[in-house]
Amino acid sequence: MLDLTPKEITERKALRINPCKTCQPVGALYCALGVHKCMPHSHGSQGCVSYHRSVLARHFKEPAIATTSSFSEGACVFGGGSNVKTAVKNIFDIYDPDIIACHTTCLSETIGDDLNTYIQQMDIPTGKMVIHCNTPSYVGSHINGFFNMMAGFIEYLAEKADICNGKIGIFPGFVNPGDMREMKRIAELVKADYIMFPDTSGVMDAPITGRYSMYPKGGTKIADIKKLGAVRRIIALGEITEQEPCMVLKRKCNIESDIMPLPIGITNTDAYIMSLTRLTNAEVPYSLEEERGQIVDIMLDSSAHVFGKKAAIYGDPDTVLGIAALVLEMGMIPKYMLTGTPMDSFSKKAQVLLNKYGVADQCQVKAAGDLFELHQWIKNETVDILIGTTYGKQIAKAEDIPMVRAGFPVLDRHAHALQPIVGYKGALRLVEMILNAILDKQDRICADEDLEIVL
Numbered sequence: 001m002l003d004l005t006p007k008e009i010t011e012r013k014a015l016r017i018n019p020c021k022t023c024q025p026v027g028a029l030y031c032a033l034g035v036h037k038c039m040p041h042s043h044g045s046q047g048c049v050s051y052h053r054s055v056l057a058r059h060f061k062e063p064a065i066a067t068t069s070s071f072s073e074g075a076c077v078f079g080g081g082s083n084v085k086t087a088v089k090n091i092f093d094i095y096d097p098d099i100i101a102c103h104t105t106c107l108s109e110t111i112g113d114d115l116n117t118y119i120q121q122m123d124i125p126t127g128k129m130v131i132h133c134n135t136p137s138y139v140g141s142h143i144n145g146f147f148n149m150m151a152g153f154i155e156y157l158a159e160k161a162d163i164c165n166g167k168i169g170i171f172p173g174f175v176n177p178g179d180m181r182e183m184k185r186i187a188e189l190v191k192a193d194y195i196m197f198p199d200t201s202g203v204m205d206a207p208i209t210g211r212y213s214m215y216p217k218g219g220t221k222i223a224d225i226k227k228l229g230a231v232r233r234i235i236a237l238g239e240i241t242e243q244e245p246c247m248v249l250k251r252k253c254n255i256e257s258d259i260m261p262l263p264i265g266i267t268n269t270d271a272y273i274m275s276l277t278r279l280t281n282a283e284v285p286y287s288l289e290e291e292r293g294q295i296v297d298i299m300l301d302s303s304a305h306v307f308g309k310k311a312a313i314y315g316d317p318d319t320v321l322g323i324a325a326l327v328l329e330m331g332m333i334p335k336y337m338l339t340g341t342p343m344d345s346f347s348k349k350a351q352v353l354l355n356k357y358g359v360a361d362q363c364q365v366k367a368a369g370d371l372f373e374l375h376q377w378i379k380n381e382t383v384d385i386l387i388g389t390t391y392g393k394q395i396a397k398a399e400d401i402p403m404v405r406a407g408f409p410v411l412d413r414h415a416h417a418l419q420p421i422v423g424y425k426g427a428l429r430l431v432e433m434i435l436n437a438i439l440d441k442q443d444r445i446c447a448d449e450d451l452e453i454v455l
């Protein structure tokens with residue numbers, strides 16, 4: 001399918017081919033799904049929300065509920081105020097959420113709809129709430145939408161208090177529910193009293209019970225989001241994704257944050273655990289030490305097969321940085337690191353990481369890139385493995401490169417969203433996937449006499 005991608009790289013400014021990102025409302029919708037009894041609402045046309053819901057449903061293999069202001073020609077000309085007011089009334093009447101989280105779309109942003117004013121003019125039932133954030137999709141990516149919606153919830157709900165409630169706030173970053181469960185498991189092992197926000201575990205990985213429930217058991221409670229304004233500190237996982245929500249919480253409620261990388265790989269997981277234990281004063285339990293020892297052991301055992309191998313890593317900025325850290329710990333080289341999200345800080349953080357391991361001169365890093373360009377890089381100098389979203393599979397096929405699926409979206413496999421890539425357990429899973437992908441190719445292409453039974 002991509003056999004005709006040319007090797008020669010020409011400068012492109014106004015065109016993205018095979019983008020490595022999706023649109024802001026997708027992230028905003030995902031964030032809102034991580035709040036209990038919340039109805040995400042898309043202020044735009046039906047086409048937008050159909051796309052947002054379908055990409056989430058395809059990744060998580062779960063329904064992604066959302067409503068729409070259902071713009072038609074009239075709303076485009078006269079504004080969507082009456083649409084959203086009618087929609088909010090209908091949503092509370094029919095679906096009975098506790099809160100509606102509105103995000104804008106390209107269309108409503110372009111015509112300049114002022115959701116803030118519309119919300120103030122609404123007749124909202126007692127005890128119910130409507131919040132909003134702006135998600136113009138012609139800037140940024142789903143990552144911007146995710147942190148804009150987090151900031152929107154904090155702006156509307158977090159309550160400043162004189163007395164600290166003693167809790168730790170955990171911002172998990174744009175990760176799967178399986179990752180959130182693993183972050184919570186670790187926090188519980190070090191006896192942290194925490195609030196995770198948002199929390200899509202129990203929502204986007206909810207079990208089949210035989211009975212449909214529009215609002216599954218999971219999700220951060222509204223009361224807990226209010227309490228974020230009085231926590232001891234926030235541990236924010238995802239240095240790029242979590243800057244904005246932490247800044248808003250600091251400005252509104254004067255809460256400090258430890259903003260750190262996603263806990264992917266050993267060093268980043270260590271940092272998460274140490275940050276938790278500094279706040280809880282708890283000892284690191286033996287069970288975590290054991291998990292750490294196991295992953296170090298596996299990395300040592302497998303190093304002969306992966307040392308010096310080159311990886312192309314692409315996807316969301318914090319996920320790429322985290323996976324690159326793990327790959328470096330394995331003795332591999334993250335030859336290409338690419339994100340579609342336009343964030344200069346991605347390149348700076350990648351350079352710091354690569355310098356730490358002394359491999360910066362062997363690697364290429366790009367933010368606001370696309371997979372067409374990644375393919376061109378690979379055509380000029382190939383890699384041993386691709387690690388990233390489903391959209392790299394055509395490159396993997398065209399160039400016969402093993403591929404490990406990680407990040408968002410993964411549309412063509414199942415069960416991934418329930419499994420972590422964070423923590424020592426997640427590192428173990430990633431190492432196994434990377435190692436097996438490389439060895440599978442080796443077994444496939446080697447001469448019969450070289451087909452090893454024992455490694």
Ligand code: SF4
Binds near residue numbers: 052107
């Ligand atoms: S029009 Fe904008 S908001 Fe709607 S689906 Fe397209 S990029 Fe997303």
